[in-house]
Amino acid sequence: MSAPASGGVPILRLGDVLVTGLLNELDDTTAVAFTEELTNRISSDGARGVLIDISRLEIVDSFVARTLMELTTMARLLGARVIVAGMRPPVAITLVELGIQLTGVETALNAEQAMAAMGWHQSLQPSGGGLGEFRPEH
Amino acid sequence: MSSARNTDHTVALSPTASDAANRAAHTERTVHHVRIEEDLLTVRHAVRAATLRAGFSIVDQTRVVTAASELARNAYIHGGGGTVTIDQLTLRGNAGLRLTVKDDGPGIADTDAALADGFTTGAGLGHGLGGARRLMNDFELHTVPGQGTTVIATRWAGR
Numbered sequence: 702m703s704a705p706a707s708g709g710v711p712i713l714r715l716g717d718v719l720v721t722g723l724l725n726e727l728d729d730t731t732a733v734a735f736t737e738e739l740t741n742r743i744s745s746d747g748a749r750g751v752l753i754d755i756s757r758l759e760i761v762d763s764f765v766a767r768t769l770m771e772l773t774t775m776a777r778l779l780g781a782r783v784i785v786a787g788m789r790p791p792v793a794i795t796l797v798e799l800g801i802q803l804t805g806v807e808t809a810l811n812a813e814q815a816m817a818a819m820g821w822h823q824s825l826q827p828s829g830g831g832l833g834e835f836r837p838e839h
Numbered sequence: 840m841s842s843a844r845n846t847d848h849t850v851a852l853s854p855t856a857s858d859a860a861n862r863a864a865h866t867e868r869t870v871h872h873v874r875i876e877e878d879l880l881t882v883r884h885a886v887r888a889a890t891l892r893a894g895f896s897i898v899d900q901t902r903v904v905t906a907a908s909e910l911a912r913n914a915y916i917h918g919g920g921g922t923v924t925i926d927q928l929t930l931r932g933n934a935g936l937r938l939t940v941k942d943d944g945p946g947i948a949d950t951d952a953a954l955a956d957g958f959t960t961g962a963g964l965g966h967g968l969g970g971a972r973r974l975m976n977d978f979e980l981h982t983v984p985g986q987g988t989t990v991i992a993t994r995w996a997g998r
Contacts, residue, residue, distance in 0.1 A: 726883075729876055760883070760901055762908040763967050791901035799905065799970035 710735050712742050718819050719746065719781075720812075722754035723765075732768045739772060743779045750819040751776050754812045756787030766801045773806045783807065786815035867892075867927040873911050873942075874920045882911045882923045886938070889925050893934040895996050903936055903994050906974040909967040910940040910990050918942020918988055928993070935995040938975075943987040950980055 710731065712721040719742055723735075743751065753772070758765070773783040786809040796803070809815035813823065869889075871882050886907040890900040907923065914921035921942030928935035947953045954969045968990075972978040975992040982988040 726880055728880060759887075760905045760908060762905050762912070763970065764908075764912060789901075791898040794898055795901045795905045795974065798902065798973045799909075800973070801970070 710738070712739060714742075714746050714748070715816075715821070717746075717748055718750040718752060718816070718821070719743065719748045720752045720754070720816075722756070723758050725757045725759050727758070727765050727768070729764065732765070736768065736772055736775070740775050740779065743776055743781045748781050751781050751783045752812060752815045752819070753783060753785045754787045754815075755785055755792075756789065756811070758789070758792060761788070761792050761796055763799060763801060766796065766799075766803060769806055770803060782819070784809050784815040784818060786810070786812045864929045865926055866929055869925045871923045871925070872920070873915050873923060876915070879908065879911050879915060883908055885925060886923075886936075889927055889936055893927055893936050893996060895934070895936070895994075899994060899996060902974040903938070906971040906992060906994075907938055907940075909971040910938060910992065913967050913990075914940050914942040914944070914988075918944030921987075930995070933995055933997070935993055937991065937993040939989065939991050941987065941989045946984040946986055946988055947980075947982040948984055950982060954980070 710721060710724065712719055719739070721739065739751065742748065753769070755761070769785055776783045784807045785803070788808065809818060869885060871885055872878060873882060883904055887900065887904050890903050895903065911923050914923070919942065921940065924939040926937040926939070928937055954972060968980070971992060975994045976998055977993040979991040980988070
């Protein structure tokens with residue numbers, strides 16, 4: 702389904718949401734390839750939402766921050782909503798001290814809350830296997 | 840933009856920083872070259888390992904590795920490459936880490952502007968130099984137009 706042609710960062714599709722995550726080493730080349738792959742997938746899959754999990758990122762420097770801000774803007778131009786989820790607390794502290802607020806980037810505490818914000822709700826019944834149930838809000 | 844002046848534009852944010860660092864005992868020094876982009880990863884790994892050896896908290900680890908990433912990227916992009924020297928220090932039982940990031944690039948004509956947030960001539964957000972300064976306890980910027988830039992930045996555990 703997903704062919705990670707870009708820097709080995711897989712992009713999965715759940716309904717009309719693309720789910721992806723950054724690994725703990727994002728170099729410039731990977732970031733550029735990831736940006737191209739993700740915008741292509743938004744277009745080809747008709748995605749309305751994009752979840753970017755960054756819980757594995759040990760640092761976010763100004764380069765990674767810029768990448769996230771640009772991705773968010775590009776996705777919005779294509780009609781998709783990006784939520785960046787799972788930032789580690791030390792990363793949040795460091796970003797603020799760096800002077801970076803990720804202006805315009807929507808965030809969530811974790812991937813589950815990000816998916817809920819995009820219309821996915823976890824089934825309350827354990828027999829549901831804990832998998833998300835898609836209930837479009839509109 | 841360039842001036843004929845050949846003065847050493849030095850910004851020492853903490854006048855005692857060098858003195859304190861000089862009195863501190865060196866326990867280990869490693870030097871890393873920044874020539875290609877992959878070297879930025881190597882520097883981050885080396886700095887991370889040094890913060891672990893120094894017993895830094897997870898927040899301090901993140902601060903120092905992030906600052907190193909910004910400074911090494913500056914040397915790579917603006918300075919055409921350079922070196923990152925990591926010194927592990929001990930001062931009165933307190934562990935510290937000093938980063939010396941040196942390049943032989945064009946230097947910085949206006950250090951005040953370069954340290955201000957939002958100033959960028961490259962691919963970042965313009966927070967690199969000023970941001971790195973805020974993430975470290977001591978920060979010195981030495982630059983001579985035409986002769987390169989050296990940043991010396993130190994962070995002490997639990998400060």
